[in-house]
Amino acid sequence: DAGVTQSPTHLIKTRGQQVTLRCSPKSGHDTVSWYQQALGQGPQFIFQYYEEEERQRGNFPDRFSGHQFPNYSSELNVNALLLGDSALYLCASSLSHPGGGYTFGSGTRLTVV
Amino acid sequence: GQQLNQSPQSMFIQEGEDVSMNCTSSSIFNTWLWYKQDPGEGPVLLIALYKAGELTSNGRLTAQFGITRKDSFLNISASIPSDVGIYFCAGWKETSGSRLTFGEGTQLTVNP
Numbered sequence: 746d747a748g749v750t751q752s753p754t755h756l757i758k759t760r761g762q763q764v765t766l767r768c769s770p771k772s773g774h775d776t777v778s779w780y781q782q783a784l785g786q787g788p789q790f791i792f793q794y795y796e797e798e799e800r801q802r803g804n805f806p807d808r809f810s811g812h813q814f815p816n817y818s819s820e821l822n823v824n825a826l827l828l829g830d831s832a833l834y835l836c837a838s839s840l841s842h843p844g845g846g847y848t849f850g851s852g853t854r855l856t857v858v
Numbered sequence: 859g860q861q862l863n864q865s866p867q868s869m870f871i872q873e874g875e876d877v878s879m880n881c882t883s884s885s886i887f888n889t890w891l892w893y894k895q896d897p898g899e900g901p902v903l904l905i906a907l908y909k910a911g912e913l914t915s916n917g918r919l920t921a922q923f924g925i926t927r928k929d930s931f932l933n934i935s936a937s938i939p940s941d942v943g944i945y946f947c948a949g950w951k952e953t954s955g956s957r958l959t960f961g962e963g964t965q966l967t968v969n970p
Contacts, residue, residue: 749900778956787864787946787960788901801955835900846891847958849900 749838749850757856758826766821766853770838776800777819778847779811782833794819795841823855831857864947864961872969877934879964881947889950890923890930891958896943904945905932937968 750769758764770777776795780788790803794813813819817838823830833854837847864881871877881890889908893901905916907923907930914921920933930947947961 776956778958785962787862787948787962788958789960790957793956801957803957837900846903846906849893849902851898851900 749848751836751850751853755854762826763824766834768819768836770817771848774838775817776839776841778837779821780835788835826857828857862961868965870967875937877937880931881961882929886927887949887951891948892921892932893946894943939968939970942968
């Protein structure tokens with residue numbers, strides 16, 4: 746049973762560039778959440794997608810956007826990258842009912858230089 | 859964004875010792891979760907708690923949902939080297955919709 750799959754695992758980008766990260770949820774899950782984890786910190790909620798729409802958003806600027814496809818997979822896009830965007834980006838999938846435990850992927854390590 | 863207050867930040871213990879860590883908040887949560895994160899990996903769910911006062915075990919791990927609903931505790935008994943990692947508490951409240959709020963983590967080191 747495949748868990749949450751994220752790609753790529755590592756990425757280096759230059760300040761000002763744009764990046765797209767991808768996530769395939771665990772089989773049977775229909776909801777995808779994205780978290781940003783800075784070094785030495787706990788994950789911070791970016792947004793959640795359900796039924797191909799953004800259901801909820803955390804305190805992140807509009808440079809962060811996303812998409813969910815009919816097969817429930819999701820993308821996270823970040824425009825105009827800043828050095829401070831360097832972090833581990835985690836995708837978590839779940840069923841639509843909030844409050845349950847989420848299954849996390851291994852993350853994409855983004856480094857902005 | 860808001861984070862839970864998790865302590866201690868780090869622990870260095872000998873194999874076989876018991877470990878306790880806790881998480882506190884100024885607000886009430888409806889669900890408490892405990893995750894473990896290994897280097898280069900995402901968090902893995904260890905224990906989920908859904909009721910105030912609930913005490914739940916998973917092998918050598920035991921966690922409790924505080925009766926005030928503002929705190930939670932995780933205990934690890936008879937630690938082994940593979941317990942090394944970062945432990946995170948996470949809370950969910952109905953008023954926050956879908957998001958989980960995480961603590962800053964407890965880095966556990968076990969010396970064999």
